Amino acid sequence: MTTTKKNNKGLILTFIAVFTLPVILAKLALDNHWFTEASTNKGxxxxxxxxxxxxxxxxxxxxxxxxxxxxxxxxxxxxxxxxxxxxxxxxxxxxxxxxxxxxxxxxxxxxxxxxxxxxxxxxxxxxxxxxxxxxxxxxxxxxxxxxxxxxxxxxxxxxxxxxxxxxxxxxxxxxxxxxxxxxxxxxx
CATH class of the missing domain: 3.40.30.10 (Glutaredoxin)
Structure with a gap:
């Protein structure tokens, strides 16, 4: 049973990381201007x-x-x-x-x-x-x-x-x- 609990904990942590990591990286990219901001107007x-x-x-x-x-x-x-x-x-x-x-x-x-x-x-x-x-x-x-x-x-x-x-x-x-x-x- 302990192996099943460890596998479940690992699965839950992986699941949380998969969904929170992109949000955290996106927030960091926006705050630190890691990309070039573009505009759609040509004038x-x-x-x-x-x-x-x-x-x-x-x-x-x-x-x-x-x-x-x-x-x-x-x-x-x-x-x-x-x-x-x-x-x-x-x-x-x-x-x-x-x-x-x-x-x-x-x-x-x-x-x-x-x-x-x-x-x-x-x-x-x-x-x-x-x-x-x-x-x-x-x-x-x-x-x-x-x-x-x-x-x-x-x-x-x-x-x-x-x-x-x-x-x-x-x-x-x-x-x-x-x-x-x-x-x-x-x-x-």
Whole structure:
């Protein structure tokens, strides 16, 4: 009988170790940062988020936004960004009604680009003054494509690209993040 009791004790101790050891190791790994923490977003997370409520109207529908600020001179980088915004809106498919692409124009923005934007039905042109834009983007450069949530908080930034091939690749990253936020969000 003593051998049976010893075997039972050993079995119980093994059973406890099998279930508690992984929990203890996981806790140690988390506390001591033994692994590289990863994020699933492909854009640069803006912390704190930027509040763009002073640029949009309260009557605007609650939608996710892709935002781009049109520079004074619209070069290849600017053209790639505008093309990306148009393509991204189309690529959203059935989720298009939950998101919109906005191009913010300033007093000194490129007039040729502004007139070309008027014919683009996938982009909404939003006129703003330099002071309002500076107030929103005081911590971040306006050179980029941004994602704003339904409460008009700019949360992600993507750099613009001068190379067309790189612009297409970065558009895929933006699309991936937009699909994630639309999937996770019930608003908009």
């Amino acid at each position: 640069e997370l803006l912390q704190p988020s930027l509040d763009m409520n002073n640029l949009v109207s309260e009557q605007d529908p609650k939608k996710w936004k892709l935002v781009y600020v049109l520079p004074a001179q619209c070069d290849v980088t600017c053209e790639n960004a505008i093309y990306s915004l148009t393509q991204l809106h189309s690529a959203l498919g059935k989720e298009q009604d939950r998101a919109e692409s906005i191009v913010i124009t300033l007093e000194d923005s490129d007039p040729k680009a502004i007139s070309a934007l008027a014919n683009n039905k996938h982009l909404r042109v939003l006129k703003a003054n330099q002071q309002s834009v500076n107030q929103v983007f005081q911590q971040v450069t306006t050179n980029g494509i941004f994602i704003a949530d339904t409460l008009n908080n700019i949360i992600l930034r993507y750099p613009t690209q001068s190379d067309t091939q790189q612009a297409v690749l970065h558009s895929r990253d933006i699309l991936s993040d937009m699909r994630k936020v639309l999937k996770l969000s019930r608003i908009g």
